[in-house]
Amino acid sequence: MRNPYLPEVVPIREVIEETCDTKTFRIATHLLFNPGQFVELSVFGYGEAPISISGGGDGYLDLTIRAVGNVTNRIHRMKAGDYVGIRGPFGNGWPLEKAKGKNLLIVAGGIGLAPLKPVVEYVCRHREEFKMVTLLYGARRPSLMLFKYKFREWEKFMDLLLTVDEPEEGWKGHVGVVTTLCDKIKHRSDTITLMCGPPIMMKYTSMVLIELGFPPSEIYLSLERNMKCGIGICGHCAVGGVYVCRDGPVFSLNKALRFIEKPHEVQGVLD
Amino acid sequence: MKLVKMVTIMMLKIAKNRINEFLAALKEEYTLYAPTSNGVTKFEKIEDLTSICFLPNRTDISLKSIFFPPKQKFFRWKRGEMGYELEDYLDGEEKKVIFGARGCDIRSLKILDMYMRGEFSDPYYEKRRKNTIIIGISCDYPRESCFCSAFGGMVPEDGYDLWFTDIGTHYFVDVGSDIGKELISLGFFQEASPEDLRKKKRRIEKVQFEIERRTRIDLCEVKRCSQEIKKKSQDEIWRELGEICLCCGKCNFVCPTCHCFDVRDIPSFDGSEGYRIRVWDSCHLYEYAKTSAENFRKEKHARVRYRVYDKFVFPVMRYGVYACTGCGRCTEVCPAGINLREVLRRLVE
Amino acid sequence: MEFLNLEAQILDLLKYLGIKNFRLAKEINEMPVDIAFVEGTPTNREEIIKLLKIRKGSHILVALGSCASTGGVPALVNTLRKREAMDVYDGEPPEIPIDPKPLDYYVDVDYRLYGCPFSKDELIELITDIIIGKNYRDKEYSVCVECSLRENGCLLEQGLLCLGPITRGGCNALCTANGKPCLGCRGPYEDANIKAHIKVLLDMGFSKEEVMEALSLFSYEKFKEVIAWLKEE
Numbered sequence: 102m103r104n105p106y107l108p109e110v111v112p113i114r115e116v117i118e119e120t121c122d123t124k125t126f127r128i129a130t131h132l133l134f135n136p137g138q139f140v141e142l143s144v145f146g147y148g149e150a151p152i153s154i155s156g157g158g159d160g161y162l163d164l165t166i167r168a169v170g171n172v173t174n175r176i177h178r179m180k181a182g183d184y185v186g187i188r189g190p191f192g193n194g195w196p197l198e199k200a201k202g203k204n205l206l207i208v209a210g211g212i213g214l215a216p217l218k219p220v221v222e223y224v225c226r227h228r229e230e231f232k233m234v235t236l237l238y239g240a241r242r243p244s245l246m247l248f249k250y251k252f253r254e255w256e257k258f259m260d261l262l263l264t265v266d267e268p269e270e271g272w273k274g275h276v277g278v279v280t281t282l283c284d285k286i287k288h289r290s291d292t293i294t295l296m297c298g299p300p301i302m303m304k305y306t307s308m309v310l311i312e313l314g315f316p317p318s319e320i321y322l323s324l325e326r327n328m329k330c331g332i333g334i335c336g337h338c339a340v341g342g343v344y345v346c347r348d349g350p351v352f353s354l355n356k357a358l359r360f361i362e363k364p365h366e367v368q369g370v371l372d
Numbered sequence: 373m374k375l376v377k378m379v380t381i382m383m384l385k386i387a388k389n390r391i392n393e394f395l396a397a398l399k400e401e402y403t404l405y406a407p408t409s410n411g412v413t414k415f416e417k418i419e420d421l422t423s424i425c426f427l428p429n430r431t432d433i434s435l436k437s438i439f440f441p442p443k444q445k446f447f448r449w450k451r452g453e454m455g456y457e458l459e460d461y462l463d464g465e466e467k468k469v470i471f472g473a474r475g476c477d478i479r480s481l482k483i484l485d486m487y488m489r490g491e492f493s494d495p496y497y498e499k500r501r502k503n504t505i506i507i508g509i510s511c512d513y514p515r516e517s518c519f520c521s522a523f524g525g526m527v528p529e530d531g532y533d534l535w536f537t538d539i540g541t542h543y544f545v546d547v548g549s550d551i552g553k554e555l556i557s558l559g560f561f562q563e564a565s566p567e568d569l570r571k572k573k574r575r576i577e578k579v580q581f582e583i584e585r586r587t588r589i590d591l592c593e594v595k596r597c598s599q600e601i602k603k604k605s606q607d608e609i610w611r612e613l614g615e616i617c618l619c620c621g622k623c624n625f626v627c628p629t630c631h632c633f634d635v636r637d638i639p640s641f642d643g644s645e646g647y648r649i650r651v652w653d654s655c656h657l658y659e660y661a662k663t664s665a666e667n668f669r670k671e672k673h674a675r676v677r678y679r680v681y682d683k684f685v686f687p688v689m690r691y692g693v694y695a696c697t698g699c700g701r702c703t704e705v706c707p708a709g710i711n712l713r714e715v716l717r718r719l720v721e
Numbered sequence: 722m723e724f725l726n727l728e729a730q731i732l733d734l735l736k737y738l739g740i741k742n743f744r745l746a747k748e749i750n751e752m753p754v755d756i757a758f759v760e761g762t763p764t765n766r767e768e769i770i771k772l773l774k775i776r777k778g779s780h781i782l783v784a785l786g787s788c789a790s791t792g793g794v795p796a797l798v799n800t801l802r803k804r805e806a807m808d809v810y811d812g813e814p815p816e817i818p819i820d821p822k823p824l825d826y827y828v829d830v831d832y833r834l835y836g837c838p839f840s841k842d843e844l845i846e847l848i849t850d851i852i853i854g855k856n857y858r859d860k861e862y863s864v865c866v867e868c869s870l871r872e873n874g875c876l877l878e879q880g881l882l883c884l885g886p887i888t889r890g891g892c893n894a895l896c897t898a899n900g901k902p903c904l905g906c907r908g909p910y911e912d913a914n915i916k917a918h919i920k921v922l923l924d925m926g927f928s929k930e931e932v933m934e935a936l937s938l939f940s941y942e943k944f945k946e947v948i949a950w951l952k953e954e
Contacts, residue, residue, distance in 0.1 A: 104462060104495045106648075110455045145449045145456055146639035146646055147855055169664040171855050178854070184455030300666055326642055326665045329635045332492035336632035337653070337660060340668070342686035347492075357397050361602055362681055411900075412874035424772045442870040480902050509754065616884040618914045618921070623867035643853035652870060657862045658912035672914065707865075707877045707886055707921050 105332050108143045108186030114161055115181050119235035120245050123212065124177055125155065125165045130187060132162060133252060135194035136219035137295075137323060137351050141331045143186030147175045151346070154289070156300065162187075165215035165247065191331040191352050193303040195220055196321060200293035204233045206286060206315075207259075208306055210279055210298025212239055214247050216323055217297055221251075225258045233288045234259035239279035239302070243272045259288065278302070280309045289314050295351075297323040300366045307354055307370050320354040324368055340364050384556060385542040392421050394560040395471060402469040402505065405438055407431045415470060423506050430474045430699055436629035438470065439484065439500045442625075446496075446635070450645040458528025461647070464499035473508040475506030475526040476518075476699035478489035480628030481506075482531050483687075483695050487631050505551055510537040510562035510576055514583040517700025519713055521583045524697065537572045544572040598688040600720045601681070609718055616708045623679070623702035623710075629695045630654070642678055655679055680715060734845075736851050751779035756851060758785045762795055762821050769819075769827055776828040781851065784824045785895065787837035791908035792942035794837075795821035799945075823942055832857055835907035842890050860864050860891040861910050864903050868894035877901045882927055882935055887913040908940040915947050929954075 115127040132140070139153040142164060150172040156163035168177040177187065188366050197220065205224065209217050236259050240246040243265050255261055262282045275282060279302055294315055296303055301357025303322050308369040310320055326338035326345040333347035343349065357367045386394060395418075398404060404418040409425045414433035417422055445461040485501070488494040511518075511526055520526055527535065535554035536543035544564055547553055623628045634653040639646035653660060656675045661668040669675050687695040696712075703711045738756075757779035763769040776782055787793035799820050824830050834843050850857040864885040868875075871894055876883040884905035885897055897903055909915055922932050933951060936944040 104460055105492055106495075106650075107458060108461060110458065112455060143648075145451075145648075146637050146643040146853055148637045149635055149648075173664075174486070174856070175854065186458075225704065248518060325663055325665060327661055329633070333490075334488055334492065334494055334631065334633075334683075335635070335650075335653070336655065337634075339682065339686065342681070342689045361685060362674075365666060382906070389786055412872065414872055431875065437872065442872070534929050563952055602764060616865070616914075616917050616920070618865075618918055620865035620886040621913060622865050622869050622875070639853060641733060641849050641852055643849075654862075656868065657866065658910075672912075705878070707875070709921070709924075 105188070106330070108141070108149075108183060108188045110184055110186050113181050113183050113185060116179070119365075121163060123165060123167045123247060125163050126176060126179075126185075128162045128164060128185065128187060129160060130162055131160055132187070132190060133157075134162065134190040134219075136197060136223060137194035137216055138190040138192045139216070139331075139350065140187045140189035140191065140267040141328070142166075142172065142176070143188070143301070144172045144175045144179075145186065147171045149186075149188075149329070151331065153323075153350075155218045156222065157219070160343075163218075165212070165218070167212045185367075188331060191328075191346050193348065195282040195295050195351055196293070197223065200232045200295075201360040203231065204288040205215060205231045205235070206288070206292050206294040207234070208279060208294060208296040208298070208304075209236070209237045209238045210302040211245070212247070213296075213298035213323070214238055215300075217295060218232075218248060221255055221259075225255065228258050232291070235286050235288070236264060237262045237264075237279060237282055237286070239264045239266070239282070239298070240266050243269045243274075262286075277307070279355075280305050282293050283313060285308045286313075292319060292322040296320065300325075300364075303366045304370060307367060308315075310322065311354075313369065315372075316355075317358060318353055321351050322354055322357060323350045324352065324357075324364055324366055325350070329345075383566075383569055384545040384561045385539065385564040386536070386545055386546070386561050387542050388562050388632045389453055391543070394558065395421055395424070397558055397560070398469045398555075400470075402467045403433070404469050404471060406471040408609075415472075424471070427472070429515050429518065430511065431472075432701070432704075433626065434480060434699065435470060435473060435477050435700065436480065436484070436630075438468070439481070440488075440497055440631065444633075444650050446498055446648040446650060448645070448647040458653055459610065462495055462499065464496060464503060466503060468500075468504040469507065470504060471509075473505045473506050473532065474511055474699075475508070475524065475528050476520045476697040478506065478508055478528040479520075479524045480529040480699070482528075483629040483693070483697070484631055486687075486691050486693070487629075504668040505533045506531070506557070507534045507536065507555075508532040509535070509543070511579055512533070512538060513579060514586060515700060515704075516586070517703040517713075518583055518586070518698065519655075519700060520698035521580055522698045523694050526579055528581065537575055539571040539575060542568065542703055544568055597696070597716055597720045598685050601685050604606045606719060609715070610673040613676045613710060613715070614671060617672050617676045617710060618620070618658040618708050619658070619672050619675060620707065621656045622705045622707070624656060625652055626656035626701040626705050628697060628699060628701070629683070632660075655682065676710075680712075680719075684716070725821055734848065738848070743799060755779065756781045756783060758783045759789050759824060760785045761946070762788045762792060762824055763819070763827065764821050772824065772827055781831045782828065783825075783847065784830045784833045785798045786839045787835065787906050787908070787939055788821070789824045790830075790833035790835050791940045793819055793906075795941055796823075796941045797937055822943075833859065835859075835889055840895075842893065844893050849943060856950050861888055861912060862890045863896065863910060863913065864888045864889050864890050864892065864894055864907070867892070868897045870894075871898050873898050876900070877921070877925070880925065882922060882925075882931065884918075884935060886921075887915050887918045889913075904938055905935065906939045910944045915944070916950070919947070919951060941950040 111130045113126050114129045116126040123266045134154050139151050141149050152164045155165035166173050166175045260327045264282050267278050324345050328338040328346040329335040331346045333344035338345035341362040405415045406424040407427050408416045408423050413431040415435045448459045449456045488497045532548040535546040576691050632653045633650040635650050637648050683696045757775050798918040847857045867890050882904040883902035885903040887909050888905045889907040889910040
């Protein structure tokens with residue numbers, strides 16, 4: 102029996118600078134994953150942190166990480182060839198199968214684009230499987246937007262709606278929170294929505310989407326919790342009777358609203 | 373083999389004055405754990421048989437820590453040629469016998485099994501669990517805080533290897549497993565009469581009755597508390613408890629079914645080596661549900677509520693059982709005097 | 722002095738750090754330094770100037786022990802009127818006294834090692850974290866946590882005035898494990914439910930004065946408001 106707490110020691114293959122506080126680490130590993138899953142990343146001596154997988158390919162995984170805590174700050178000082186540990190992948194991932202043959206709305210805020218990037222890339226590769234596709238992405242400032250270098254390619258396959266809270270010089274796009282873009286979405290019915298971002302953004306976007314007529318059972322949220330073990334034993338990620346690490350991190354809004362202990366992400370929605 | 377089968381059909385008992393002989397025989401092959409008293413009563417490794425305490429009811433500290441120690445080393449890492457070398461600390465080889473487990477203890481192990489030996493198994497717990505023989509014993513009378521009859525009762529249906537019940541000069545013995553069958557072939561046991569069986573039944577009924585009398589809790593009410601709690605939001609109760617709760621976490625640590633842990637790295641001065649450990653954690657602590665983005669249970673009342681939900685609502689939804697054994701330890705240690713029985717009563721009212 | 726008690730680890734530690742300035746253990750002392758550990762708290766103006774100089778001459782300033790991190794026992798004098806305090810010295814104090822405050826009242830403090838004495842384990846943790854560049858965080862839980870991990874019996878249950886539930890952990894429950902109630906030398910942690918604990922103590926039969934005395938012993942500066950509230954009640 103394999104010990105689920107022992108990480109696999111793997112080297113960093115490449116470090117890609119994204120923004121001033123975010124980098125993508127290409128980790129050499131053969132782990133396979135579904136879009137929306139996460140790994141537990143160990144930096145030995147600093148601890149472990151749950152990190153969503155932002156891409157992958159032959160023999161590598163991409164982890165897009167913002168420097169906020171001990172583990173993430175430390176990995177930001179690491180370079181190609183340094184070693185980290187990973188366990189996983191954990192979690193259920195986005196319900197892509199359900200979205201096939203339907204319209205797809207992807208809503209991301211800030212670093213929340215990272216777990217959705219595999220979905221966007223899947224859409225680019227298999228565009229014919231979906232009807233209309235919209236990506237709605239909001240960031241605090243234009244310079245903090247992730248994967249800008251990919252936008253031109255993505256635009257060919259989907260409607261790309263971008264917004265920032267605070268404009269900077271040279272920004273010609275929309276200004277305002279993500280919800281202010283919602284009425285620009287061209288499709289309403291028959292749409293699966295995948296959403297990830299800060300709790301407050303998910304809450305207000307859910308409210309606006311419901312008002313616009315998107316049914317709560319077709320809106321999916323990815324929750325972030327303090328996941329220590331990733332396998333539903335340590336208890337930290339439990340909310341409303343589910344383990345976010347094992348049963349989630351993706352839940353339909355409908356389900357999240359029925360949790361007896363309402364997650365912060367949906368508190369106040371439909372009240 | 374034939375002999376063993378015959379023995380199980382017979383009813384058995386062991387003379388009280390032969391208990392020590394029996395334990396000494398076990399001690400030769402296994403490490404023996406039994407209740408001791410040193411200010412607090414808890415299960416400890418027994419070197420000298422005279423240090424065993426024959427208590428009338430459960431110990432202050434549950435036997436959780438034998439299977440799930442407060443601090444557990446996961447592995448050691450060392451920087452090497454190819455990144456890091458990991459050395460697993462998977463221990464728990466020790467073959468143990470636990471003597472003197474109570475009904476609530478055995479039930480708590482069943483609940484822990486549900487959490488830690490489910491779809492994903494915790495290897496550290498699993499190994500200890502596999503290597504342990506459990507000899508249980510019925511309580512003589514309940515403690516003030518006991519209410520086990522609400523959650524499974526004083527005598528468990530299974531989960532033990534041998535079960536003893538005091539019937540005067542002897543203990544009546546129930547066999548609960550194949551290992552138990554092997555143990556009774558050791559020769560310390562004798563046939564019990566139908567009269568002994570009657571004595572045992574009377575004894576257990578008496579204690580059960582005593583528990584129910586003391587708890588003054590309607591068992592049917594408790595059984596539906598999961599439904600009741602779900603129905604109403606009961607914000608005033610939580611707010612009130614949140615105000616008096618010190619959030620010290622003691623109820624979690626003494627709870628035989630609480631299994632939360634935190635994972636920490638302990639590096640050497642230069643970080644080139646070190647080990648990763650897990651330490652018991654408590655859902656009452658401020659940083660329990662904190663992430664880089666937000667603390668999801670900042671308010672004390674949310675934490676108090678979460679604990680009650682996590683014992684009486686969530687496991688019922690997920691596994692169909694209550695994650696409470698009714699041992700009453702949390703009530704006993706709470707410095708703020710929060711009585712779980714009272715809380716349940718108020719919730720179902 | 723607890724530094725010198727590190728014994729086994731101090732030689733290992735000296736591989737990574739040099740001690741530049743240590744009045745009690747060294748003859749030649751230099752400034753500036755990378756890490757300054759300051760024990761105690763200023764009780765007169767000269768000492769404040771000295772503290773400011775240390776702050777200027779160090780990258781990291783660590784408040785070491787109770788007095789430096791919470792005001793400690795010296796702050797007990799703040800419970801008295803100045804004149805009463807002067808009486809101790811027959812009305813003639815050696816220097817003009819000021820109210821003892823925690824160090825962070827005067828300067829920016831990077832890290833605090835609470836406790837009287839502070840914990841050796843925490844000191845090692847802090848130094849390790851500084852060397853490997855990890856963020857050392859204050860413990861945000863009570864002494865009860867560590868006391869429970871050691872599976873001790875509860876001293877409150879035995880009727881002792883224990884401040885464990887509101888006192889910051891990190892000491893590994895040294896006192897309570899040895900049967901001595903927690904005096905609160907590490908001060909309260911952020912989330913502590915102080916008022917609820919006061920109520921518990923009053924319900925146990927302790928008088929307001931006893932509770933106030935216990936609270937002011939080590940952390941008067943931190944408990945000031947609660948003590949004032951308790952007086953009003």
